[in-house]
Amino acid sequence: MPKIVDHDERRATIAAAAAEAIADEGIEQATLKSIAARAGVTTGAVTHYFSDKDDVVLAALLHADEAMRSRLDAALDLGRSPVDALLDALPNDETSRRDWLVWRTFSDAAIRSEFLRSQHRRSQSQWLDTATQALAGGDGVTPDDARLDAELVVAVVDAIGDAAAIDPGAWPIERQRSLLEHCMRRVHGD
Amino acid sequence: MPKIVDHDERRATIAAAAAEAIADEGIEQATLKSIAARAGVTTGAVTHYFSDKDDVVLAALLHADEAMRSRLDAALDLGRSPVDALLDALPNDETSRRDWLVWRTFSDAAIRSEFLRSQHRRSQSQWLDTATQALAGGDGVTPDDARLDAELVVAVVDAIGDAAAIDPGAWPIERQRSLLEHCMRRVHGD
Amino acid sequence: MPKIVDHDERRATIAAAAAEAIADEGIEQATLKSIAARAGVTTGAVTHYFSDKDDVVLAALLHADEAMRSRLDAALDLGRSPVDALLDALPNDETSRRDWLVWRTFSDAAIRSEFLRSQHRRSQSQWLDTATQALAGGDGVTPDDARLDAELVVAVVDAIGDAAAIDPGAWPIERQRSLLEHCMRRVHGD
Amino acid sequence: MPKIVDHDERRATIAAAAAEAIADEGIEQATLKSIAARAGVTTGAVTHYFSDKDDVVLAALLHADEAMRSRLDAALDLGRSPVDALLDALPNDETSRRDWLVWRTFSDAAIRSEFLRSQHRRSQSQWLDTATQALAGGDGVTPDDARLDAELVVAVVDAIGDAAAIDPGAWPIERQRSLLEHCMRRVHGD
DNA sequence: TATGAATGAGCATTCATTCAT
DNA sequence: AATGAATGAATGCTCATTCAT
Numbered sequence: 001m002p003k004i005v006d007h008d009e010r011r012a013t014i015a016a017a018a019a020e021a022i023a024d025e026g027i028e029q030a031t032l033k034s035i036a037a038r039a040g041v042t043t044g045a046v047t048h049y050f051s052d053k054d055d056v057v058l059a060a061l062l063h064a065d066e067a068m069r070s071r072l073d074a075a076l077d078l079g080r081s082p083v084d085a086l087l088d089a090l091p092n093d094e095t096s097r098r099d100w101l102v103w104r105t106f107s108d109a110a111i112r113s114e115f116l117r118s119q120h121r122r123s124q125s126q127w128l129d130t131a132t133q134a135l136a137g138g139d140g141v142t143p144d145d146a147r148l149d150a151e152l153v154v155a156v157v158d159a160i161g162d163a164a165a166i167d168p169g170a171w172p173i174e175r176q177r178s179l180l181e182h183c184m185r186r187v188h189g190d
Numbered sequence: 191m192p193k194i195v196d197h198d199e200r201r202a203t204i205a206a207a208a209a210e211a212i213a214d215e216g217i218e219q220a221t222l223k224s225i226a227a228r229a230g231v232t233t234g235a236v237t238h239y240f241s242d243k244d245d246v247v248l249a250a251l252l253h254a255d256e257a258m259r260s261r262l263d264a265a266l267d268l269g270r271s272p273v274d275a276l277l278d279a280l281p282n283d284e285t286s287r288r289d290w291l292v293w294r295t296f297s298d299a300a301i302r303s304e305f306l307r308s309q310h311r312r313s314q315s316q317w318l319d320t321a322t323q324a325l326a327g328g329d330g331v332t333p334d335d336a337r338l339d340a341e342l343v344v345a346v347v348d349a350i351g352d353a354a355a356i357d358p359g360a361w362p363i364e365r366q367r368s369l370l371e372h373c374m375r376r377v378h379g380d
Numbered sequence: 381m382p383k384i385v386d387h388d389e390r391r392a393t394i395a396a397a398a399a400e401a402i403a404d405e406g407i408e409q410a411t412l413k414s415i416a417a418r419a420g421v422t423t424g425a426v427t428h429y430f431s432d433k434d435d436v437v438l439a440a441l442l443h444a445d446e447a448m449r450s451r452l453d454a455a456l457d458l459g460r461s462p463v464d465a466l467l468d469a470l471p472n473d474e475t476s477r478r479d480w481l482v483w484r485t486f487s488d489a490a491i492r493s494e495f496l497r498s499q500h501r502r503s504q505s506q507w508l509d510t511a512t513q514a515l516a517g518g519d520g521v522t523p524d525d526a527r528l529d530a531e532l533v534v535a536v537v538d539a540i541g542d543a544a545a546i547d548p549g550a551w552p553i554e555r556q557r558s559l560l561e562h563c564m565r566r567v568h569g570d
Numbered sequence: 571m572p573k574i575v576d577h578d579e580r581r582a583t584i585a586a587a588a589a590e591a592i593a594d595e596g597i598e599q600a601t602l603k604s605i606a607a608r609a610g611v612t613t614g615a616v617t618h619y620f621s622d623k624d625d626v627v628l629a630a631l632l633h634a635d636e637a638m639r640s641r642l643d644a645a646l647d648l649g650r651s652p653v654d655a656l657l658d659a660l661p662n663d664e665t666s667r668r669d670w671l672v673w674r675t676f677s678d679a680a681i682r683s684e685f686l687r688s689q690h691r692r693s694q695s696q697w698l699d700t701a702t703q704a705l706a707g708g709d710g711v712t713p714d715d716a717r718l719d720a721e722l723v724v725a726v727v728d729a730i731g732d733a734a735a736i737d738p739g740a741w742p743i744e745r746q747r748s749l750l751e752h753c754m755r756r757v758h759g760d
Numbered sequence: 761t762a763t764g765a766a767t768g769a770g771c772a773t774t775c776a777t778t779c780a781t
Numbered sequence: 782a783a784t785g786a787a788t789g790a791a792t793g794c795t796c797a798t799t800c801a802t
Contacts, residue, residue, distance in 0.1 A: 005765065026302065028218040032793060043793085044767050053793060101301065107356050108294065112216065117357055124353075148372040155349035155369065156342060162352065163314075163345075166297050167307055170314075179345065182338040186376040221775065233776085234784050243776060406682065408598040411796060423797085424763050433797060484678065487736050491671065492596065497737055504733075504740075528752040535729035535749065536722065542732065543694075543725075546677050547687055559725065562718040566756040575786065602772065613772085614788050623772060 011049050011059065014039045018060035023101040027057060027109070061109065061116075064102035065123050071096065072130065082134040083180055086157055091164045092173050100165035128154050135187070149187045156183045201239050201249065204229045208250035213291040217247065217299070248306075251299065254292035255313050261286065262320065272324040273370055276347050281354045282363050290355035318344050325377070339377045346373045391429050391439065394419045398440035403481040407437060407489070438496075441489065444482035445503050451476065452510065462514040463560055466537050471544045472553050480545035508534050515567070529567045536563045581619050581629060584609045588630035593671040597627060597679070631679065631686075634672035635693050641666065642700065652704040653750055656727050661734045662743050670735035698724055705757070719757045726753045 017039035021030035032043045032053060039046070050056045068089060075085035091097035110120035132150040141149070160179060164171035207229035211220035222243060226233045240246045258279060265275035281287035300310035322340040331339070350369060354361035397419035401410035412433060416423045430436045448469060455465035471477035490500035512530040521529070540559060544551035587609035591600035602613045602623060609616070620626040638659060645655035661667035680690035702720040711719070730749060734741035 010765095026298070031791085033791095042767055044796090045765080047794065048765065048767095104298065107352070108216070108298070111291065111356055121357060121360060145372070148369060149376075151369050152346065152373055152376065155353075155373075156345045158352070159345035159349040162297070162348070166301055167311060170311060179338060179341050182335070183342055183345075186339075186342065186379075189376075189379065222777090223775080232784055234779095235782085237777070238783065406678070412798090413796080422763055424800095425761085427798070428762065481681065487732070488596070488674065488678070491736055501737060501740060525752070528749060529756075531749050532726060532753055532756065535733075535753075536725045538732070539725035539729040542677070542728070546681055547691060550691060559718065559721050562715070563722055563725075566719075566722065566759075569756075569759065580786095601770085603770095612788055614775090615786080617773065618786065618788095 007049070012063070014041070014046055014049055014056065015059035015063040018056045019064045019102050020098065022057070022060055022105050023064075023098040027105050030057075032056070057109070058116075061102060061106040062119075064099040065106060068096075068099045068103060069123075069126065071099075076130075076134060082131075082153075083177070083184060085134070086153075086180060087173065087177055090157065090161050090173075090176055091168065091171075092176075097165055097168060100161050104162065104165060131157075152187060153183060156180065197239070202253070204231070204236055204239055204246065205249035205253040208246050209254045209292050210288065212247070212250055212295050213254075213288040217295050220247075222246070247299070251292060251296040251306075252309070254289045255296060258286075258289045258293060259313075259316065261289075266320070266324060272321075272343075273367070273374060275324070276343075276370060277363065277367055280347065280351050280363075280366055281358065281361075282366075287355055287358060290351050294352065294355060321347075342377060343373060346370065387429070392443070394421070394426055394429055394436065395439035395443040398436050399444045399482050400478065402437070402440055402485050403444075403478040407485050410437075412436070437489070441482060441486040441496075442499070444479045445486060448476075448479045448483060449503075449506065451479075456510070456514060462511075462533075463557070463564060465514070466533075466560060467553065467557055470537070470541050470553075470556055471548065471551075472556075477545055477548060480541050484542065484545060511537075532567060533563060536560065577619070582633070584611070584616055584619055584626065585629035585633040588626050589634045589672050590668060592627070592630055592675050593634075593668040597675050600627075602626070627679070628686075631672060631676040632689075634669040635676060638666075638669045638673060639693075639696065641669075646700075646704060652701075653747070653754060655704070656723075656750060657743065657747055660727065660731050660743075660746055661738065661741075662746075667735055667738060670731050674732065674735060701727075722757060723753060726750065 014035065018030065018035045021035045021038055024030075025034060032046050035056060036043045036046045046056060050059065072085055072089040075088040076082075080088065089096065091100045106116070106120060106123075110116040128150055131154045132147060135150055135153060136146065156179065160171065160176050164176060204225065208220065208225045211225045211228055214220075215224065222233045222236050225246060226236045229236070236246060240249065262275060262279040265278040266272075270278065279286065281290045296306070296310060296313075300306040318340055321344045322337060325340055325343060326336065346369065350361065350366050354366060394415065398410065398415045401415045401418055404410075405414065412423045412426050415436060416426045419426070426436060430439065452465060452469040455468040456462075460468065469476065471480045486496070486500060486503075490496040508530055511534045512527060515530055515533060516526065536559065540551065540556050544556060584605065588600065588605045591605045591608055594600075595604065602616050605626060606613045606616045616626060620629065642655060642659040645658040646652075650658065659666065661670045676686070676690060676693075680686040698720055701724045702717060705720055705723060706716065726749065730741065730746050734746060
């Protein structure tokens with residue numbers, strides 16, 4: 001019998017290490033060696049679980065995407081207000097910032113890959129669906145406007161997340177909250 | 191007698207070629223050789239006018255940033271409405287999309303460089319100032335709210351520009367206009 | 381109770397798989413993994429039966445050498461004419477071509493290994509002995525000439541086998557037969 | 571002005587070094603590093619003049635092929651007898667043996683490459699043409715038989731060259747001459 | 761007996777950089 | 782001012798080998 005390992009768990013560990021490396025060093029500077037070192041294995045182990053670097057990177061991107069979505073869903077499930085839930089998902093600590101940085105990388109990679117673009121689009125529309133649901137229930141709002149309101153909120157969240165991930169110093173949580181709440185006020189016509 | 195060349199013009203040509211290369215191939219894949227080829231010179235010429243690759247890249251980023259700002263200013267000077275002016279600046283053709291892609295690269299680079307981060311921040315606040323001015327004049331709006339409205343619009347424009355640069359197919363100009371106009375409606379309380 | 385396996389049979393199976401792999405992919409491209417896959421086992425099993433890759437390769441070379449010789453001996457035992465027997469041994473189907481390709485590899489390996497060179501030499505002289513016997517019986521031929529005739533025939537067979545193994549399209553069986561028969565005619569003075 | 575070098579001469583030097591390396595170490599063991607070292611340059615220089623390893627190898631193969639042909643042609647031009655000329659071309663010293671070893675490698679490579687196979691075939695037919703011409707002039711020999719005689723001689727020369735390249739110790743020049751002269755005697759019906 | 765996880769050395773290749781001309 | 786030859790470090794990747802199970 002071979003050494004017993006959980007193949008999927010192993011892949012997940014390496015994917016998480018890769019996400020870290022990508023966030024810290026950028027997608028090109030994140031070498032197999034640095035990814036392996038973060039995961040505490042050798043480069044050979046990485047190529048044992050992934051066919052090539054693209055494969056590792058893809059796993060890292062999906063890993064971070066999934067993590068971001070989970071964070072938002074968890075917050076909503078806990079019954080927090082949309083604003084609070086979104087603030088939970090925005091880059092406010094090491095982990096969430098890391099995921100936003102990886103998400104940026106995902107977007108960049110999507111520019112030059114048909115396949116990643118479709119993944120990216122799918123992920124985007126899931127965000128939009130969640131937002132549309134979370135914002136539902138306003139009176140006297142046409143479905144078209146409801147959709148546009150959701151797009152508006154998603155756009156603002158994206159912009160805040162991007163800006164805060166790039167320059168955390170310029171976007172403390174209070175600034176994030178203040179802009180997000182203003183957005184909600186404008187959307188609700190207050 | 192040495193050959194007479196306009197040093198600055200030469201640098202600008204190469205910077206523009208580098209911006210093109212970065213947008214087309216990504217910052218890492220854009221090699222000195224490919225940049226030189228686009229500019230119609232040899233790698234030696236590039237290193238003659240720039241100290242190293244970072245220097246070329248910086249020039250390319252500033253070049254594209256400048257181009258985007260000019261486009262917006264020009265549109266406003268022509269007396270176009272804020273919405274039309276912003277749509278002019280958003281990625282609607284090869285050139286504007288290219289500049290947005292370079293802007294993304296700029297943002298990425300700012301993540302890991304103190305110097306670029308300060309440049310990036312300055313560029314962002316110029317956008318915000320322009321937006322604040324362009325949107326000014328609403329009655330019964332407190333200065334704080336005016337500032338937040340401007341931030342909101344800038345955020346939405348950033349998000350649209352980003353999304354459209356990444357996935358132009360998903361963001362035809364009509365969609366850009368429709369979301370932007372909705373944003374304005376909400377801001378003006380219609 | 382340990383699983384019961386026939387050690388020698390197991391080695392033979394793997395050696396045959398290795399011969400196949402070497403003929404198909406070349407000696408360097410034939411990896412332990414690809415050899416194991418052809419044999420329907422894991423790489424661990426291969427290293428269990430052989431000390432290292434060189435050992436597997438050696439077994440494959442001897443395996444193919446043995447197969448070629450058997451094919452010639454069998455044909456002669458069936459009472460076929462020397463020409464027909466040799467044509468049987470030449471590369472005329474998948475199997476015989478494969479063995480010739482492995483034989484080439486054997487020769488290559490012999491260039492850089494004292495040990496393989498001696499094996500190779502022994503194998504060559506067995507061919508020569510067989511040929512000398514098969515061609516024996518001409519009248520008025522001195523023993524020296526008989527030996528040279530045999531060398532001549534072996535040389536021609538080697539050359540045909542080589543050429544046909546390398547470029548089967550250029551060496552259909554008719555061409556092989558025609559050259560071989562011409563050789564015999566010249567040897568017999570017709 | 572750049573450093574002035576003769577591009578073609580540079581390529582030829584590296585190709586010769588590669589031929590040496592291939593003969594000494596085999597095609598796979600001949601690394602770019604070892605080739606570069608033999609040529610007295612760095613690996614970067616090799617890739618500067620050749621697009622990749624395949625390209626270097628091809629140049630080496632053609633280089634050796636050309637050298638062998640030249641050697642035969644030169645001997646014939648000097649008015650030597652066919653036998654003497656062929657013996658000149660056969661592996662009798664370091665250089666000629668090296669070329670025969672590279673020729674073997676060429677043949678091997680031709681097995682798996684359509685392109686090399688066509689090159690190989692062309693080279694083979696040039697040998698045959700030369701042989702046909704050199705042997706021409708026998709009385710009472712039909713053209714068909716003349717062609718077959720040439721094929722026979724070429725086959726024997728190939729076989730001797732191959733054997734002598736692989737195992738020089740077993741094929742001193744006297745043995746090469748003796749078999750080749752016997753071949754000629756049989757062809758001429760003595 | 762047999763597995764396949766893990767290693768790490770070695771490869772071809774790419775590329776920013778230097779520099780003789 | 783401009784060239785492009787040459788360098789050499791670094792990368793992704795392959796693979797024989799080892800070994801815990």
